[in-house]
Amino acid sequence: MHSDTAGSWVPVALSSDLLAATVIPAHIPTGPLALWRSQSGRVSASADRCPHRGMSLSHGFVRGEALSCIYHGWSYGPAGNCLRIPAHPGLTPPEAIRTVTHPVTEADGVVWVAVGAPAGQPPALAGRVPLRSLTAFADIAALEAAAGAQANADGLVETQTASLLLSSTKPGETLIHVLVAADAGPATRIAAARAAEGLRRKAEDLQKKGAAS
Numbered sequence: 001m002h003s004d005t006a007g008s009w010v011p012v013a014l015s016s017d018l019l020a021a022t023v024i025p026a027h028i029p030t031g032p033l034a035l036w037r038s039q040s041g042r043v044s045a046s047a048d049r050c051p052h053r054g055m056s057l058s059h060g061f062v063r064g065e066a067l068s069c070i071y072h073g074w075s076y077g078p079a080g081n082c083l084r085i086p087a088h089p090g091l092t093p094p095e096a097i098r099t100v101t102h103p104v105t106e107a108d109g110v111v112w113v114a115v116g117a118p119a120g121q122p123p124a125l126a127g128r129v130p131l132r133s134l135t136a137f138a139d140i141a142a143l144e145a146a147a148g149a150q151a152n153a154d155g156l157v158e159t160q161t162a163s164l165l166l167s168s169t170k171p172g173e174t175l176i177h178v179l180v181a182a183d184a185g186p187a188t189r190i191a192a193a194r195a196a197e198g199l200r201r202k203a204e205d206l207q208k209k210g211a212a213s
Contacts, residue, residue, distance in 0.1 A: 007116020009105075009112040009123075010028045010113050012026040012045070014109060015106050015130075016109065020039055026111075029115060033046065045113045051082070052071070081098045082098060102114055107122045109125075109130040125179060129182045130177055131162070132178050134196060134197070140166050142206045146199050159199070161188070162179060164178060178192055
């Protein structure tokens with residue numbers, strides 16, 4: 001995770017996992033998100049709570065350039081402002097009705113969300129490309145112990161088969177983005193995916209043993 005005194009960038013998803021006109025749940029240290037891509041391809045990150053009744057917006061749907069709550073259909077734009085209230089079609093929603101949003105960007109096939117105000121851009125992946133993501137029910141320390149290596153300032157742990165981009169989603173849970181060299185062949189990609197699964201299981205075992213001791 002690239003960070004400074006003002007804020008940090010959190011890698012919340014792979015670009016390939018967020019198709020046009022879809023919404024998925026994501027998580028940053030300050031709370032859950034509804035991560036969504038509009039029909040035109042723009043990515044937005046909204047707090048995962050509709051201001052109306054508190055329903056999770058990640059359960060909603062995307063139409064055009066708006067995210068709509070599945071409960072009563074209130075719709076929100078990328079800036080968080082309410083665009084439409086179906087029960088009152090003639091009403092222009094007040095500016096006070098809005099969701100909390102976070103700056104978001106895509107780089108090297110990864111979706112990054114800003115927490116606070118980072119001074120720079122997300123770190124470059126230096127010839128690496130995303131392979132897949134998986135969630136470990138273990139903290140970053142357990143993953144580092146399983147890998148026998150420490151994460152660098154950008155949140156990368158280097159292994160023999162892949163680079164692992166880590167972000168803590170919540171206590172005891174870590175999102176792992178598996179990265180391989182851009183020119184990696186099928187055999188290398190399969191080996192990296194299998195190694196990441198093994199590392200996840202090892203880290204979860206270490207986490208359980210730590211909790212039991």
